[in-house]
Amino acid sequence: MNVWEKIVLLQRQGTDAVVITTASARGSVPGEVGAKAIVTAEGLTTGNLGGGKIEAKAINHALEILRGNGTGGLQLWNLQHDVGMTCGGEMGLLFEEITAQPPWHLAIFGAGHVSQALVPVLATMSCRIDVFDTRPSWLAKFPPLENVMLHHVAHFEDGVAQLNGRSFVLAITQGHSTDRPVLRDALTRFQTLPFVGAIGSASKRALLLRELKEDGIESSLLEKITCPLGLSIGSNDPAEIAISITAQLLSLRPKNA
Numbered sequence: 001m002n003v004w005e006k007i008v009l010l011q012r013q014g015t016d017a018v019v020i021t022t023a024s025a026r027g028s029v030p031g032e033v034g035a036k037a038i039v040t041a042e043g044l045t046t047g048n049l050g051g052g053k054i055e056a057k058a059i060n061h062a063l064e065i066l067r068g069n070g071t072g073g074l075q076l077w078n079l080q081h082d083v084g085m086t087c088g089g090e091m092g093l094l095f096e097e098i099t100a101q102p103p104w105h106l107a108i109f110g111a112g113h114v115s116q117a118l119v120p121v122l123a124t125m126s127c128r129i130d131v132f133d134t135r136p137s138w139l140a141k142f143p144p145l146e147n148v149m150l151h152h153v154a155h156f157e158d159g160v161a162q163l164n165g166r167s168f169v170l171a172i173t174q175g176h177s178t179d180r181p182v183l184r185d186a187l188t189r190f191q192t193l194p195f196v197g198a199i200g201s202a203s204k205r206a207l208l209l210r211e212l213k214e215d216g217i218e219s220s221l222l223e224k225i226t227c228p229l230g231l232s233i234g235s236n237d238p239a240e241i242a243i244s245i246t247a248q249l250l251s252l253r254p255k256n257a
Contacts, residue, residue, distance in 0.1 A: 003036045006046040007098065012126050012147055014103035015040055018062035019096045022049055023074060027089030030054060041066055049093070053083050058093055065097055072097050103128040103147075104253055107163050109156050109182045110172035111138040114199060117242035118172075122249070123148050132159030133173075157181040165192040168249060170229065172199045176207065184212055187221045195252055197229040197245075204228075 001009070003019070010017050022035040031050025038046040039062035049055040054077070064070030072095040079085040104127040108115055111133035122129055123145040132151045133139050139150045153159050156178050163169065169186050171179040179198050186196060198208060205227035212222055231248050234240030 001046065003038060003047050006038055009146065010038070010040065010045075010098065011100050012103060013128060014100045016066055016100055017045075017098045018065050018072070019098060020047075020049060020058050020062055021094040021096070022091060023094045024076075024092035025089065026091075027079075028087040029079060029089035029091050031091075039063060039066070053085050054079060054091060057083050058095075062095060065095060070095075102166060105164065105167045106130070106170065106249070107159065107167045108132070108170045108172060109159060109179075110170075110174065111135065111142070111150075112172065112174070113238040114241050114245075115172050116141055117238040118245055119148060120145065121242055121246050130159065130162055132156060132162075155181070157185045160185040160189060163190055163193070165190050166254070167193060168195040168197075168252075169193055170197050170199075170245070172229070176200070176204055180208060180211055180215075183208065183225065184215045184217060187212070187217050187224070191221060193224065194254070195226065195249070196224045197226040197248075199229045199241075200227050202228065 018039045020037045022031055022033050025033050030052055035049055036047045037044060037049050039059050044059050049058055061070055065072055074092055074094050076092045077083055078090050080088045106122060106127055106129045108129060108131045111131055115131065119129060119131060119142060127147060129148045130151060131148065132153050134153060134156060136152050139152055142150060151159055156173050160182065163186060171182045173179050183196060183198060186193060208227060209222050230241055230244035233244050
């Protein structure tokens with residue numbers, strides 16, 4: 001993966017980074033003008049600046065920028081006086097901070113037929129997807145997808161802990177009895193969720209609302225639940241349901257996602 005591909009991936013993942021470019025070089029220096037490296041909070045992830053002390057100093061400076069303690073822009077360093085190297089060259093390094101927008105997060109509970117058709121479609125978009133299921137065999141059916149994380153859980157609702165207040169929640173589990181605790185825990189813990197959907201029928205929605213009200217969920221939060229999930233188009237074929245759900249989600253996707 002080259003530097004440009006890595007920048008796109010980090011943006012899609014919502015990871016802040018600093019791109020370092022060797023802008024100038026004079027005298028005896030390691031590396032070449034135009035060389036690039038990417039640093040995240042975990043350190044150097046892609047590229048190199050010639051190694052050694054100059055690269056280590058550049059990485060540390062980038063980390064300080066990410067922590068809010070350093071300054072970006074062009075830094076001109078004398079390798080002997082500023083870096084402690086024996087060679088007396090000089091390098092100009094450009095530090096560019098990339099502040100990623102929080103990615104569009106989709107949390108899908110259930111890895112059954114509809115999810116098998118839905119996840120590969122959604123994964124082509126700029127988003128992060130977490131899929132939770134109690135059945136390893138169904139999770140194993142998904143192809144490897146860069147922005148999809150698969151989670152084997154003891155109970156579907158165990159995955160709620162990995163949500164945030166901006167998550168789109170889709171309950172597509174094995175049925176009403178396993179959808180209910182997911183919706184209950186999600187609405188209890190995260191009252192600002194922009195979308196909460198459950199696959200099923202209008203009668204299932206009525207039953208869910210009645211039972212969730214008995215669970216203590218406020219009426220204002222119950223109104224968030226979209227059930228049936230997806231637009232009223234197509235047939236009951238999983239592939240067509242997946243398209244109808246995708247269209248619905250795109251119509252509600254945050255503008256900055």
